Amino acid sequence: MTAPDNAEVQSATTSLEEYLRTQQDLVKEASLALPHSFSQCSHSLGYIRQPVYLCQTCPEAKGICASCSIACHADHEQIELFPKRHFRCDCPTTSLAHPCTLHKRPELENTENTYGQNFNGLFCRCHRTYDAATEKEAMIQCLACEDWFHESCCNLRERPPPRGSTPPPEAQAEQSTQPGAQIRSLDDSVQTSEAARASTDTGATTAVAINENADTDARTDASDDELPPALISSDDYETFVCGACVQRIPVLKRYAGSSEAVMVGRGACGWVKLDGEEGDVDVVGRGDEKEVTEDMVGAAAEADVTAGMKRPQEDPTAPDAKRRRVSEQPESHASEQPQITGPCQAPARGPAAERVLDAVARGDHSVGTGDVFLTRENFRERWCRCGQCLPSLEMNKFLLEEEETWEPPEDEDSGLSLEELGLRALNKVPRDQAIDGITHYNKLRDHLVNYLRPFAQEGKVVAETDVRSFFADLVEARAKATL
Structure with a gap:
């Protein structure tokens, strides 16, 4: 097997750098999309104005808060209904069979919640469903x-x-x-x-x-x-x-x-x-x-x-006859x-x-x-x-009054890199367990360095099969050690 030339090694190195940058970009995007902490259900706050989600996987036409949509129903199909006033999360109540993982004590059904057609997945006076993949209109x-x-x-x-479809003549009519x-x-x-x-x-x-x-x-x-x-x-x-x-x-x-x-x-x-x-x-x-x-x-x-x-109606012959946005007109009173x-x-x-x-x-x-x-x-x-x-x-x-809309609290870990998150988690582990984890990590690091040293000395590119082989050998060695 011939050793790869410098161009191939450089290409592989560049690809690795691009991969790392991609991972960092994904972490940043995730922190922007989900900047909140989803560790507390809003049920204890009572009837408030808050973002509400409809879980279509659960058979009950009820509403769940933003935290429960992530922590309890993340693997379910959901529709975002956006803010609803005077609404209390239904996730921890007896009206939903799916258990709440954040508020584990079952609560009575929310009698003051109002459930319109949105909770059946229908919207507008035309009573249509909403499909983001085909809907063109705002x-x-x-x-x-x-x-x-x-x-x-x-x-x-x-x-x-x-979007992406042509209606038949009957639909066009x-x-x-x-x-x-x-x-x-x-x-x-x-x-x-x-x-x-x-x-x-x-x-x-x-x-x-x-x-x-x-x-x-x-x-x-x-x-x-x-x-x-x-x-x-x-x-x-x-x-x-x-x-x-x-x-x-x-x-x-x-x-x-x-x-x-x-x-x-x-x-x-x-x-x-x-x-x-x-x-x-x-x-x-x-x-x-x-x-x-x-x-x-x-x-x-x-x-x-x-x-x-x-x-009176504005004179169309006036120099400034084009009507400006009302909020930009002089506020006379x-x-x-x-x-x-x-x-x-x-x-x-x-x-x-x-x-x-x-x-x-x-x-x-x-x-x-x-x-x-x-x-x-x-x-x-x-x-x-x-x-x-x-x-x-x-x-x-x-x-008369602009309403406040409750949102989950900010996540203090949002925007941190995986390394920073790992160190923060390590600081929360008991000291003896942390020392034991660091010891095992150092052994894994030394083993990996020894495995990769020949590749570096010979100028060989580390392929996916090489990485898989390394971890397969580790699993096999651990299995033998436990016998």
Whole structure:
């Protein structure tokens, strides 16, 4: 057998260095992905807002905390549901047959937990499952009910086909009638309104929630790059409330369709934003086959202004006619004290937004789903606090106060190398056991050095078979010694 040349030895040495660097990179990635310590179940903390996981391997549709998802269900299939408020971990309770390894004393079932459709693996008003391998769309979490919604189901964009697959013609025809499909003419909108309403009627009673900036960045900017831009992008709003939640929260209904609570409605030529500045929008619903004329558009604009809008429509000929993000506009009353008494300061709702809300209340989603997109960064400080608005706000504290979300404590070992972790573990071992372990380690090191010395002297490359042979000889020698 001929000795390898220097180039081969250098190549092998470089490969070893690359391997070591790869291992170090993996350790760093692991510390970034899992920076927390998963040694304590959150059950003892009671009902709190925390990240919740659904274990699909366990037959019970219950929720587990982040720690239990790693320590107790690591080998199970799971879905991350993201933060849920007023939720207590079900892992150590009698409602789950799988034992908890962190909280070993069985607890009674959590009677105050709320289990929506997410705990059956279903999301959005379309009640679809989520598959990261095929889903192209970003999903938005509602602040109120904390369910997740597709952008197309909020009429922000046309529903794309699943990633990596082409739907059959029947599916394409069905997708074209979804509420997110772009309507390009009045005739098309009338023909598809019935199918759109049928596909979303069941969503009228589905609980929905708002997405907080601190909770997740899985919004429009996470959508597939091939998709067209959404009607309302993630830069245009701070958080989202679904139509079902808007219907049950009076203060949101008062603000709906204003610049601070933008809605989406179906105009004569497609889906448009309703933000208090679109005075020429004529919302078109089922049975509206009549032709939309310029006179009708002008009448709708006049009706919006006379209905009591707080500010007139911007002059399109002005030098700075392009509307900036609302949170970047001058804060004319940001420093004012909240009003407790006196007349309501909520912006007057235009007829377009009024029609969308009335239709949704009847179960008709042909003109919109009634969702609102809160645009102000400090929206919690800007609500009207009159005698009509304040009770609604106090019943929905998440509109007044930013909620804290519990996470497992930081792991002090996160980011340490394997050598550092080994030394730290060694320091926790009793002294006599540590000395015994170091002695055996030194024997193994000396044995390995003696085994590798001929390779170094002859310039031979250490192959995988050589390493396997070394450890096989060790196992055989140990077996003989114990006989």
